[in-house]
Amino acid sequence: MFKGLISNNMAEKVFDLLDEMEINPNSFTLAILFKACAELVNDRAIKIGRKLLDEMPENYRNDVVVLTSAMHMLMKFGDIQSAERYVGNEMFERASDLFEQIHLNFDSVTYTVVFNACAGLANDRAMKIEKKLLAKMPENYRNDNITSTSAIDMLMKFGDVESAERIFRSIKAKGAIIYGALMNGYNLNGESWKCFKIFEEMKEKDIIPDEIVWNILIGACSKSGMLHHCQYIVKQIPLNIQNKIRIQNALIDMWGKCGSIENAKNVFNLVVDRDTITYTAMINAFGLNGMGSQAAELYREMPNNLRDHVSQICVLNACSHAGLLHEARTIFNEISLKTESIITTMVDCLSRLFMFDEAQK
Structure with a gap:
């Protein structure tokens, strides 16, 4: 009955029926209910979906069909963090097959979660999945900064710098988050020197680095060990950013690695907590x-x-x-x-x- 109502775009009726019946849903029913919540995405659906997830019996948590439906629902709610918690190594590999079997329509949130999962796995299976997903990803999603950031991060973790650069260049409106992902990837792949070129591009386009980007740039300086790089970058970090403990810690490490112990001590002495x-x-x-x-x-x-x-x-x-x-x-x-x-x-x-x-x- 639930399935028939959803097929006829009557997901709201499913919840009415659920309230009347007072039943303990089995795995099949749970999967359908999660799908109904994903379709509606209103306050009632979110409340019911989270309640079902919290009360879901432990033995259903190993059911790939149920978990895939739950993940899709959470992604539709925009709760990427919770969805990612369900993407363990084994479960992701099994769930990825199911994604194809049930022909889920991937949206930007789904792509983001799966790219993040692939980046976490970074094995041959994950690489095959990413190639398939990237090949069929619609053009409009490539201009979504969050989705593209996840794709760049994933490719960099696979060591595929060229593909990551290709995606970066194809994005029309780039924000600081995209530049940060590319620079972080260069650091991961031993190409830190490229970060300085990207930083110049950011300046040319009047894109203001955030704390994360500055931290990545300081990391690039640490890896280069070149004093002039360090001095050049530090001069441009705004004072309010320099006073952040995460930045101060990174600066101590950077100055130490480029042999400027006095500068490292000066920063250390400025740290309050x-x-x-x-x-x-x-x-x-x-x-x-x-x-x-x-x-x-x-x-x-x-x-x-x-x-x-x-x-x-x-x-x-x-x-x-x-x-x-x-x-x-x-x-x-x-x-x-x-x-x-x-x-x-x-x-x-x-x-x-x-x-x-x-x-x-």
């Missing part, structure tokens, strides 16, 4: 520049609750490269949870100083 990343970036900057004692000293100043295995590895590396065996050994012995990476770093430290017997223990 230092977090784990702030301390770790500065410790690493000291380590990269042969300042193991300063790295160990800062680690000692770092609040205990902010220390994690990454900061511990950084300080051990700094001590190792500076030949500070006593400091490294003391810090290592104080670490309560010694991960495999921490142990490996300590072994490396001992080996560098020819303490092979102790390293083997």
